[in-house]
Amino acid sequence: xxxxxxxxxxxxxxxxxxxxxxxxxxxxxxxxxxxxxxxxxxxxxxxxxxxxxxxxxxxxxxxxxxxxxxxxxxxxxxxxxxxxxxxxxxxxxxxxxxxxxxxxxxxxxxxxxxxxxxxxxxxxxxxxxxxxxxxxxxxxxxxxxxxxxxxxxxxxxxxxxxxxxxxxxxxxxxxxxxxxxxxxxxxxxxxxxxxxxxxxxxxxxxxxxxxxxxxxxxxxxxxxxxxxxxxxxxxxxxxxxx
Amino acid sequence: xxxxxxxxxxxxxxxxxxxxxxxxxxxxxxxxxxxxxxxxxxxxxxxxxxxxxxxxxxxxxxxxxxxxxxxxxxxxxxxxxxxxxxxxxxxxxxxxxxxxxxxxxxxxxxxxxxxxxxxxxxxxxxxxxxxxxxxxxxxxxxxxxxxxxxxxxxxxxxxxxxxxxxxxxxxxxxxxxxxxxxxxxxxxxxxxxxxxxxxxxxxxxxxxxxxxxxxxxxxxxxxxxxxxxxxxxxxxxxxxxx
Numbered sequence: 392x393x394x395x396x397x398x399x400x401x402x403x404x405x406x407x408x409x410x411x412x413x414x415x416x417x418x419x420x421x422x423x424x425x426x427x428x429x430x431x432x433x434x435x436x437x438x439x440x441x442x443x444x445x446x447x448x449x450x451x452x453x454x455x456x457x458x459x460x461x462x463x464x465x466x467x468x469x470x471x472x473x474x475x476x477x478x479x480x481x482x483x484x485x486x487x488x489x490x491x492x493x494x495x496x497x498x499x500x501x502x503x504x505x506x507x508x509x510x511x512x513x514x515x516x517x518x519x520x521x522x523x524x525x526x527x528x529x530x531x532x533x534x535x536x537x538x539x540x541x542x543x544x545x546x547x548x549x550x551x552x553x554x555x556x557x558x559x560x561x562x563x564x565x566x567x568x569x570x571x572x573x574x575x576x577x578x579x580x581x582x583x584x585x586x587x588x589x590x591x592x593x594x595x596x597x598x599x600x601x602x603x604x605x606x607x608x609x610x611x612x613x614x615x616x617x618x619x620x621x622x623x624x625x626x627x628x629x630x631x632x633x
Numbered sequence: 634x635x636x637x638x639x640x641x642x643x644x645x646x647x648x649x650x651x652x653x654x655x656x657x658x659x660x661x662x663x664x665x666x667x668x669x670x671x672x673x674x675x676x677x678x679x680x681x682x683x684x685x686x687x688x689x690x691x692x693x694x695x696x697x698x699x700x701x702x703x704x705x706x707x708x709x710x711x712x713x714x715x716x717x718x719x720x721x722x723x724x725x726x727x728x729x730x731x732x733x734x735x736x737x738x739x740x741x742x743x744x745x746x747x748x749x750x751x752x753x754x755x756x757x758x759x760x761x762x763x764x765x766x767x768x769x770x771x772x773x774x775x776x777x778x779x780x781x782x783x784x785x786x787x788x789x790x791x792x793x794x795x796x797x798x799x800x801x802x803x804x805x806x807x808x809x810x811x812x813x814x815x816x817x818x819x820x821x822x823x824x825x826x827x828x829x830x831x832x833x834x835x836x837x838x839x840x841x842x843x844x845x846x847x848x849x850x851x852x853x854x855x856x857x858x859x860x861x862x863x864x865x866x867x868x869x870x871x872x873x874x875x
Contacts, residue, residue, distance in 0.1 A: 558798030563847040585843040601827040605805040
């Protein structure tokens with residue numbers, strides 16, 4: 392069972408203050424890149440794994456999705472998503488992605504933003520997603536980049552010549568990482584890019600696109616603190632097809 | 634045109650002393666992992682891009698390859714490969730991988746070991762390889778891992794708590810890197826894993842396997858200095874299919 396960190400008061404309070412929580416999709420630097428990897432969503436049956444406040448579910452409906460199922464482990468998140476307003480085309484439900492089951496061939500797009508790094512057994516989840524998609528259906532997701540997640544002590548350092556660096560260790564030692572992001576003891580599951588992609592392939596997917604998110608020059612011009620994101624990737628974006 | 638570093642005396646002298654140059658394939662820690670990604674080679678028409686001393690070409694013939702074309706930019710390497718003995722099934726030829734052309738649908742396996750990081754335009758090369766393969770043919774290669782290649786100053790550091798780390802910077806700034814491995818001013822071309830995989834997909838390939846090489850426990854037991862390879866990946870191994 393996945394750790395339900397989002398329902399802890401300290402974490403939830405911190406998370407609610409992030410740009411992506413207040414501004415929604417446009418508050419997330421990687422959204423434009425992830426959006427570009429989505430198929431035309433109009434008429435599609437969509438699942439959002441880890442829907443949080445429901446920003447993507449609402450966006451999908453506004454862009455013509457036929458029906459959207461938003462799943463999250465956090466009741467606080469689901470309550471907030473539901474409070475954003477009723478939509479007959481959106482269903483929110485509680486689900487643990489480590490124990491997920493979904494009906495066969497019932498969806499055209501499975502989407503997931505920054506949640507898979509909390510999942511311990513991605514192969515099991517990818518197999519569940521694969522069978523839930525109709526043939527030709529898409530799976531598009533973002534996850535924390537393993538370079539970001541691997542280190543024993545993730546953080547910036549300044550080298551002897553004054554350069555900002557991201558010291559990596561333990562990259563090839565996969566498994567849980569306990570970090571102190573927003574709250575103490577947040578458990579994430581580090582795996583290499585290879586492991587993630589091979590799990591997709593083993594589950595039957597064809598890989599369509601792999602992107603190690605890089606802010607655009609325009610984004611850096613508008614928000615100069617994003618320049619440090621060029622030093623090491625924070626997010627991995629993937630699209631695959633059944 | 635790619636830099637012909639292997640024909641420089643200082644580089645060639647250093648390279649000739651490496652385990653992989655003296656012991657051949659078994660002297661390369663990643664060989665067993667790369668070998669496991671190869672199809673059954675018997676009866677296949679094979680190209681080795683960057684054949685060096687010809688170790689793989691000879692191995693392929695010993696394992697039943699019908700014919701093998703070994704290509705390299707370095708005349709010193711080709712001379713050494715030819716000197717290893719005549720084989721009617723092996724042809725060695727000089728080629729610049731940045732300007733390569735190959736006949737259509739004429740090969741069943743294209744192999745390349747630790748050479749693609751010298752190639753500037755991999756999309757052009759991947760397109761050349763794709764059209765040269767018969768349908769269903771395989772492309773299996775290793776290249777330096779971008780974590781290894783990205784940093785302005787690649788090398789180990791010790792953090793404030795005594796941990797060995799590999800400080801990464803400039804990961805998302807793709808382009809040439811000038812390093813001093815075996816000789817000064819060796820030029821390699823850094824690109825992310827995403828860029829490499831997307832170039833394969835764009836050239837028409839289906840990705841079959843992606844591996845960020847990790848030495849096995851048995852390898853580390855036999856050669857304890859390999860343990861540091863767990864901290865950051867040195868090699869990226871990929872297999873793809875036309």
